[in-house]
Amino acid sequence: MRLELADFAVRRVAFGSPTRWSDGRLTVDPDEFVDLVRQDRRIRAVTLDVAHPGDSVRIVNVHDVLEPRIKVDGPGRTFPGVCDRDVATVGSGRTHRLGGLGLVECVDPSDDLGPARGESRGSHQFIEMSGPGAVQPYAGLRNLVLTLSPENGLSDEDWDEAKRAAMLRVSDRLAETTLGHEPSSVETFNLAVDDRSLPGVVFIANLRSAEHRVGPRSGIGTAVYGVTRLSAPWLLHPTEIMDGAITRKTTWMQTNNPIVLELARRHGRDLNFLGCIIARTNWTAQREKQLAALRVAELAMMLGAQGAVATVDVRGNRFIEAILGVQACEQRNIKTTLCTVEEPNEDGQAPALIFSTPDIVSAVSCGDSDVPGPFPAVERVLGAFEPPAEWHAERPGEGGGHIARYWVDYYGWGRAGCVDF
Amino acid sequence: MSKEIERAGIPVAMMSALPALALNVGALRVVRGVRIEHVCGDPSLSPEEDQELSEAIVLTALRALQTPVDGPTLFEPQIGREVSGAS
Numbered sequence: 001m002r003l004e005l006a007d008f009a010v011r012r013v014a015f016g017s018p019t020r021w022s023d024g025r026l027t028v029d030p031d032e033f034v035d036l037v038r039q040d041r042r043i044r045a046v047t048l049d050v051a052h053p054g055d056s057v058r059i060v061n062v063h064d065v066l067e068p069r070i071k072v073d074g075p076g077r078t079f080p081g082v083c084d085r086d087v088a089t090v091g092s093g094r095t096h097r098l099g100g101l102g103l104v105e106c107v108d109p110s111d112d113l114g115p116a117r118g119e120s121r122g123s124h125q126f127i128e129m130s131g132p133g134a135v136q137p138y139a140g141l142r143n144l145v146l147t148l149s150p151e152n153g154l155s156d157e158d159w160d161e162a163k164r165a166a167m168l169r170v171s172d173r174l175a176e177t178t179l180g181h182e183p184s185s186v187e188t189f190n191l192a193v194d195d196r197s198l199p200g201v202v203f204i205a206n207l208r209s210a211e212h213r214v215g216p217r218s219g220i221g222t223a224v225y226g227v228t229r230l231s232a233p234w235l236l237h238p239t240e241i242m243d244g245a246i247t248r249k250t251t252w253m254q255t256n257n258p259i260v261l262e263l264a265r266r267h268g269r270d271l272n273f274l275g276c277i278i279a280r281t282n283w284t285a286q287r288e289k290q291l292a293a294l295r296v297a298e299l300a301m302m303l304g305a306q307g308a309v310a311t312v313d314v315r316g317n318r319f320i321e322a323i324l325g326v327q328a329c330e331q332r333n334i335k336t337t338l339c340t341v342e343e344p345n346e347d348g349q350a351p352a353l354i355f356s357t358p359d360i361v362s363a364v365s366c367g368d369s370d371v372p373g374p375f376p377a378v379e380r381v382l383g384a385f386e387p388p389a390e391w392h393a394e395r396p397g398e399g400g401g402h403i404a405r406y407w408v409d410y411y412g413w414g415r416a417g418c419v420d421f
Numbered sequence: 422m423s424k425e426i427e428r429a430g431i432p433v434a435m436m437s438a439l440p441a442l443a444l445n446v447g448a449l450r451v452v453r454g455v456r457i458e459h460v461c462g463d464p465s466l467s468p469e470e471d472q473e474l475s476e477a478i479v480l481t482a483l484r485a486l487q488t489p490v491d492g493p494t495l496f497e498p499q500i501g502r503e504v505s506g507a508s
Contacts, residue, residue, distance in 0.1 A: 212458060284457035286439050317439055317457060355445050 001191045003074075003239035004094040006183035010101040013050045013142045021177035024184070026101065028144060028174075036169050042151050042162035045108075049145040049382045056379040057129040059145055060391055064105040065138050066167065066251035068098045069244060070175035078175075079244035079251070081226025082219065083165040091239035096178040102141035102252060103174070105167050106383035108149040126383070126406070132397070133375040136407045138252070145382045146170065160220045164247075189239050193268035200272045202300050203238070203263055204310040204329075204336075206322040207246065209280045222248040222313070224278055233296050234278040235303075238264040241276060249313065257411050259309055259339065274303040279325060281318040293324030301332050308336040313410045315343065320355050327359040337362040339412050341369050344399060366409035373397025423448045434482035434496070436460050444493040450485040452496045454478060474500060 011024040019029045030048045037046040051057040069078040074093015081087045104127070127138045134140075148166065150159045209230045210221035216229040224234050224246055236245055238260045246254040260276060267273035279296050283289045300308055308329050312322035322338070329336040342352040342365055352365070375395040381387035398406030423433040424447055434450045437443040438460050443451040454460035455474070462475045477500035485496040 284438065285455070286441055286453075289439070317442065320439060320442055351446070355442050 001092045001237045001239055003092055003189045003191075003242060004186055005189065005242060006072075006094060006096050006178075006186045007099040008096060008178040008181060009099045009184040010142050013052070013101065013144055015048075015050070019173070019177060021098070021181060026098065026142070026144075026174070026177070033146075033170055033173070036173060037146065037148070037166045039169070040162050040166055042154055042158060043148055043166055044151045045149045045385070046166075047147045047385065049147070049380075051129050051143045051145060051380075051382060053129060053134070053140050053142070055129045056376075058375075058378045058381050058391060059104055059106065059127040059129070059138075059143065060381060060383040060387065061106045061109050061147070062104060062125040062127055062383060063107050063163070064167065064248060064250050065102045065141075065143075065253075066105075066171055066244075066247075067101060067255055068103055068171040068175040069242075069255065070096050070172060070178070071243065072096055072179065076243070079168055079171070079247055081245075082223055082247050083161060083168055083226075085168070085226070087225055089240065090243035090245060091237045091241075095243055096175055096183070097255075098175060098178065099184070100142055101174070102138050102143040103167060103171055104138070104143045104145040104383075105163060106145060106147045107163065108147055108383075108385045128375055128378075130378075131376050132373060133371055133395075133406070135371055137256070137413050138250075141252075144174075147383055147385065149385070156214070156220065157218060160218075164219070187265075189242070189264045189267070191237055191239060191264070191267060191273065195268055195272055196304070198268070198270065198272040199306045200274045200304045201263060201307045201309070202274050202303060202305040202334075203259055203276045204279060204296055204300070204308050204325060205246075205257075205276065206279045206281045206310070206312040206314075206318070206325065208249070208314045208318060209282050212282050212284055222246065224280075230280045230283060233280075233292070233299055235299060236276045236278055238267075238273060238276055246278065253411065258413060259311065259411055263309070271307075274305055279321065281312070281314060281321050283321060284317075286320075289321040290324055292321045293328045296325040297328030297332050297334065300329055300334050305329075305334050308334050309339060310336055311339050311410055315341075315354065315408075319353070323353070323355050323357060323360065327357045330359040330361065335362065337364060339364045339366060339410075341366045341408050341410065344368055344370070364412060366412050366414070369399075369405060369408050371398045371406050432486050434485040436478060436482055440495050444495060447493055449490050449493055450482075450488070450496060451493065452478060452482045452485055453498060474498075 010026045013026045016027040017029040076088035076090035211230045214220045221228045263273045326336045373396045377394045381391040423435045435448045436452045436454045438454045438457045440451045477498040481498040
């Protein structure tokens, strides 16, 4: 599989007409995008805002961030499978990306109190665009912020589908502006090379499923080709991930996963990148967790892996299958490095990992999610139609507690500080 | 929590769907439960079987409370069938 990823870097976003990309400047016609979003009448209202790095801006009620990408050659569509999009295998041919642009999905909190809270509604994530809180990678993006609100009486499922489909319409339209232009740069990933003299490496991502809360056929939550349910592990080409095969929490983080990108860049040079094993988590009985972990290791073995890098996107009980997966790999002599955040240390009383085994011999800490404040008062608050005054005010720093998570560095961006050991 | 209560001198039996985690963090008496969603029962069973399962788990917890232990110890509910979440 071979993918050319052509970057049309965005350095500035401004409102104007017509919508176009030109030499790093993205012009967005707000009326066009309001109409595009409200094609679906399940969306009652939408506003658009722009935030740049360093702005005195706080973006609240963030549900997802995505980077617009579009396929210009090769099968399939970007972000396949979600919202009835084609499920054809992506990851080959040529893809255009609007690098440096964040398309931020916010939901006005007034109508946002459904039972699937935390998965589709009621997200409390916020982004500081400047100051000590500007450690999320999104703070380095030029963000086009869409704040949405649903029509009354929608089910969680309907609302989730409506807002996601709307964001993808916007993403597609923005990415289309690159057609006919020369990219800022092109990166080529040729995975057809298979040099078995180099060490074989797999990437293992443990990604949460909300099946225990929303059932197996829901569209809510992190999806692989649109499928959110618990399943045996998926095997993906890294370029499929770059084309958006994994969506949500956040979609931007998936397509820009630094581990996937770095392993793919080093493929054929100093390692043989055999593929990405996507394990779904939130199994709710211990034997299921053990089985899921064993299947991950077996798959890595069958691929010929000698090494693995593993990540996990949740804390709590789901961490168990991630650790068991690392253990199962190590027991098969696959050298495995776990890349993870640490638990809050509770003044030295709590272990760094909620669960571990002596087999875990290599780990990279992505910090404990503590972000010292205070976060200064901001001039603008985006992500709510009428943000309450307290969102403008100075805020204390954010601790890495289990519930209040301002920024959890799952994949090692390292902007909040990290230590290797 | 169970460790803190133990520290105050009160024995604790912890019923857990994930006994490996409970043992790992140092809980002394861990009783294998069913699933995270329903630790002490199983809605897929008939009411009679569910009752039997619940009783087995609770009685195992009571037995655990009366058993001296030296360190983290797993107690398996003794019933005619395996705890269904483990199957």
